[in-house]
Amino acid sequence: MRFSIGILTVLFLSLNFSIMPAVALSPNEVLVIANRNAAKSVGLATWYMEKRQIPKENLLMVFITDKETCSREAYLKKIVPPVRRALEKNRKINAIVTMYGLPLRISSSGRTxxxxxxxxxxxxxxxxxxxxxxxxxxxxxxxxxxxxxxxxxxxxxxxxTDKVASFDSELMLVKKENYKLKFWLPNPYFLPWRSQKTSISKSDVIMVSRLDGADASIVKRIVNDSIEAEKKGLSGTAYFDARWKYPDQKKVSGYKLYDKSIHNAAKRLKKGGVKVVLDDKQNLFQPGDCPNAALYCGWYSHAKYVDAFTWEKGAVGFHIASSECMTLKRENSNVWCKKMLDKGIAATVGPVGEPYVQSFPLPEIFFDFLSQGKLTLAESYLISLPYLSWKQVLVGDPLYRIKIHKSNHNTTQMSREPL
The missing domain is CATH 4.10.860 (DNA Excision Repair, Uvrb; Chain A)
Known part of the structure; x- marks a missing residue:
């Protein structure tokens, strides 16, 4: 069954977001997976569990390559069986944290x-x-x-027949037996599809978020900043970098749909009292344009991070472009996920390969629910993500719940001449 987000746009825009209940993921519902074969992985896992008061028995230690890519065979033999046993043993688990040291990507098993x-x-x-x-x-x-x-x-x-997937996206379907590796699979939790029958049931899906980065210090900063922002509140500005003026037509798809969704996200946050800066020109935010950044969404600069931001503690954002989470470790890489984490962001999203634009979380869903503070980071990601068994990765503390400082400022509309 193939889904077109464009066809569903009118339905989606008419949804009343407030009907979503506050389910509030709790620490005892989190399974933490660490790699015994990777330096600092187990130590970071136990440290995180103590910080978040996750029960000690919720730690699962596996043994797999410490490289960023593993084979499909290794994933199926070394990850799937122990994770399924852990989930069977503890039926309360609703989310998984993949720790620093676990693979980021699963290589293709080849064509049949x-x-x-x-x-x-x-x-x-x-x-x-x-x-x-x-x-x-x-x-x-x-x-x-x-x-x-x-x-x-x-x-x-x-x-x-593209069977390269993110480790975490595949893990979201770890409970499901014998599904086909053929492109992507629909996420039944994706909000616009909630009334539709999909080939995947909700009972097949589990939330997955990653605590990772170039080194162990980044992982600790992510967690510490998230906890501090929960206590003190996330202050700063939400920056949205669209490429075009808000489209007049109701039905849009592809790039136009996501550009419109960036506009809608800005409108929703402004309505909720968040200070917002919206740029609708084709050129990107430039160095110095985005001080005190709390939230961000924009596009498209492939593997060329633009250092426009000073990130507030607890900041969350993502850049819509291909392969922006191909690596979190490679020293000279300029992919957006790695660079944003290096520079101080607390949570981000990105793909490990060519994802196609319609596989990204829809910005207006993700940021609206996240900024309300009723859902955690992992829950906001789950309901805004269209597809599973695919390329996307969520990096951040799944338990992070934003409490954002509200502002009386109006939205700032930036108008720069195209480069």
Whole structure:
């Protein structure tokens, strides 16, 4: 079953967000997974559990590579069985924390024999037409149409057999047996789909959030900043970096849908009393533009973090672009997730590969619920995330509940000339 967020836009925009109950994830519902094969992983796990008063018996230690990528075979043999046993033993668990030292990404298991056969056949048909063009110097109208159709089928087949996934997104379906690895799977908790029947049931899904970063000190800062922000309140400004003016049409999809959702997020937070800065020009926020940043969402600068922000303690934000969570460790990387964590953000979201824009959390859902403080970080992510068994990663303390300082300021509309 394929879903189109664009088709659901009108329904989504008409939803009354206030009907969502405050379920409030608690410490005894959290399972913490640490890697015995990674330095500091177990120590950080026990430290975090003490800080958050998570029961000691909720620690699961596994043994797997300490590299950022593991094989599908390793995931299935070394992670799935012990996690399922832990969940069976403690039925109260509703969320998992993957600790520093666990893999970030699961490599592809490769195409099945049938998938490879179909790709080989299409590739052969394409080569035959290309050879004909080289021989005759041109193609007939019918041959051009056929070639276009073949190229489209090749692209679609390669996309649908993309089996690289984030470790955490796959883990969200650890309770489900025998699901197909074929592109993404619909998240039944995604708010616009709550009244629709999906191939995945809610009982199959568990929340997953990661405590990770370039080094152990970043993990401790994430947790400490989150706890401090809960006690003192998160102050600062919400920055939203759209690319276009608010679209007039009701039905939008793809890039326009997410750009509109950034606008809607800004409107919702402003209505809720949060100080907001909205930029609707195509150029990004530039260095110095975003002091005292509490919340952020923008796009699109692929693997080129722009140091525009000074992050408040407890700040949360994400950048909509491909592969921005490909690594959290590589020293010279400029992907947004790593750099934002290096610079002081407490929580962020990003993909480990090409995710397609419609797989990102919808900004207006994520930030609206997060800023209300009724749901935790992990819960706000769960109801705003369209797809599972895919690329996205949530980095941050799943128990973090924002208490944001409200402001009487109006939204600031930034108008800069395009570069």
């Amino acid at each position: 024999k049938g998938e490879q056969t179909r790709l080989d056949l299409l590739t052969k048909q394409k080569k035959n037409i290309d050879a004909l063009k080289e021989k005759t110097g041109q193609l007939t109208k019918e041959q051009k149409t056929t070639l276009k159709q073949i190229n489209k089928k090749i692209r679609q087949l390669r996309a649908s």
